[in-house]
Amino acid sequence: MVSHRVNKIEASQTMQIAAEAKRLKADGINVIDLSVGEPDFPTPHNIKEAAKTSIDENHTRYTINAGTIELRKAITAKLKRENGLNYNLNQVIVSNGAKQSLYNAILTIINPGDEVIIPAPYWVSYPAMVSMAEGKSVFVSASEKNGFKLLPEELEKVITPKTKALILCNPSNPTGSTYTRKELENLAEVIRKNDCWIISDEIYEKLIYDDFEFVSFASLSEEFKKRTILVNGISKAYSMTGWRIGYTAAPEEIIEGMNKIQSHSTSNASSVSQSAAVEALTGPQYVINEMLTEFKQRRDYLHYELTSLPGISCYKPEGAFFLFPNISAYFNKNTNVLRVNDSFDFAMYILYEAHIATVPGSAFGAENYLRISYAVSMEHLKEAIIRLKKALSKLS
Numbered sequence: 001m002v003s004h005r006v007n008k009i010e011a012s013q014t015m016q017i018a019a020e021a022k023r024l025k026a027d028g029i030n031v032i033d034l035s036v037g038e039p040d041f042p043t044p045h046n047i048k049e050a051a052k053t054s055i056d057e058n059h060t061r062y063t064i065n066a067g068t069i070e071l072r073k074a075i076t077a078k079l080k081r082e083n084g085l086n087y088n089l090n091q092v093i094v095s096n097g098a099k100q101s102l103y104n105a106i107l108t109i110i111n112p113g114d115e116v117i118i119p120a121p122y123w124v125s126y127p128a129m130v131s132m133a134e135g136k137s138v139f140v141s142a143s144e145k146n147g148f149k150l151l152p153e154e155l156e157k158v159i160t161p162k163t164k165a166l167i168l169c170n171p172s173n174p175t176g177s178t179y180t181r182k183e184l185e186n187l188a189e190v191i192r193k194n195d196c197w198i199i200s201d202e203i204y205e206k207l208i209y210d211d212f213e214f215v216s217f218a219s220l221s222e223e224f225k226k227r228t229i230l231v232n233g234i235s236k237a238y239s240m241t242g243w244r245i246g247y248t249a250a251p252e253e254i255i256e257g258m259n260k261i262q263s264h265s266t267s268n269a270s271s272v273s274q275s276a277a278v279e280a281l282t283g284p285q286y287v288i289n290e291m292l293t294e295f296k297q298r299r300d301y302l303h304y305e306l307t308s309l310p311g312i313s314c315y316k317p318e319g320a321f322f323l324f325p326n327i328s329a330y331f332n333k334n335t336n337v338l339r340v341n342d343s344f345d346f347a348m349y350i351l352y353e354a355h356i357a358t359v360p361g362s363a364f365g366a367e368n369y370l371r372i373s374y375a376v377s378m379e380h381l382k383e384a385i386i387r388l389k390k391a392l393s394k395l396s
């Protein structure tokens with residue numbers, strides 16, 4: 001018998017679609033995978049070289065549990081340089097990806113029954129993590145007309161003395177929308193009245209377009225820095241998802257708690273990956289701009305094409321590499337063999353009919369939508385649009 005903790009985690013529909021996409025691919029069908037959550041670029045050369053050197057120099061043993069001093073120095077320097085934030089080394093911990101950072105942070109602050117506010121659409125793992133910590137997720141809708149951003153008046157309605165934390169994903173997976181300084185300040189005004197933590201997931205920080213200014217929540221003021229658990233990493237910015245390095249910057253009591261949890265679960269993140277991460281954060285940064293130029297072209301192309309399709313609306317996001325179109329105009333439409341009732345059916349329909357894999361909005365707590373990743377080549381995006389148009393024309 002498995003634990004009640006495991007039983008509470010919902011089996012994901014996303015997995016079902018991914019499994020089906022895999023099956024079709026194995027049958028030789030050319031599936032275009034727009035469900036991906038990672039950049040399609042190789043890790044930059046200088047970073048790979050740093051990792052090779054690290055192996056040759058035998059940096060292959062356990063490191064300090066919280067991460068090497070060198071890496072934590074590189075992180076504190078980055079936070080100072082790019083976000084105007086001063087942290088000391090004891091206020092930073094390196095983990096096996098930002099995902100582990102988030103999980104350890106949640107385990108550190110949540111007692112059974114504590115409420116955690118999660119704006120929807122949300123990243124799929126937040127509610128599962130809160131549930132594993134035996135907390136209670138409180139969802140609040142961030143609507144398309146407001147760019148999927150949480151409004152202060154909406155936050156006001158759900159924040160109570162029972163609220164232990166608010167999780168803010170900025171820029172957001174799945175919508176790509178990113179908060180302005182003013183929007184964050186307005187949320188901060190509401191949070192000020194309630195003593196809760198803000199877990200600020202900034203993993204897509206570097207993927208920002210059109211000169212939009214990214215603002216880290218902790219940088220709003222010293223008061224908010226003390227209440228923010230800042231999570232970031234190198235996975236998305238440097239195309240290093242497989243290297244598994246994420247980090248947290250927060251007040252010492254939080255880092256100490258996370259350190260304890262990590263020391264009894266996974267211990268330090270990979271020593272070689274930590275060396276590579278030092279190079280990522282301190283070496284040349286131009287590769288990010290090359291990646292951004294490419295992503296921006298794809299975003300503009302895909303946004304234009306999607307919003308030209310009948311019935312589809314789509315917020316043009318400021319960051320990340322996802323579009324989150326509203327596809328609800330296609331609900332209750334049929335072909336001669338099936339009926340599309342919801343976002344899951346829609347995703348399944350375009351998988352079978354157009355051989356395009358996507359993720360239904362229901363996975364992110366937003367039923368009327370579909371997450372489309374543009375972390376694939378322009379050639380694939382163009383082909384996907386041709387196939388999508390054809391498939392949609394068959395629904396009536």
Ligand SMILES: Cc1ncc(COP(=O)(O)O)c(C=O)c1O
Nearest residue numbers: 037097098099123173233235246
């Ligand atoms: C919003 C968000 N946070 C955190 C993560 C985890 O990042 P990492 O690969 O560094 O664990 C992801 C990865 O998909 C993400 O989309």
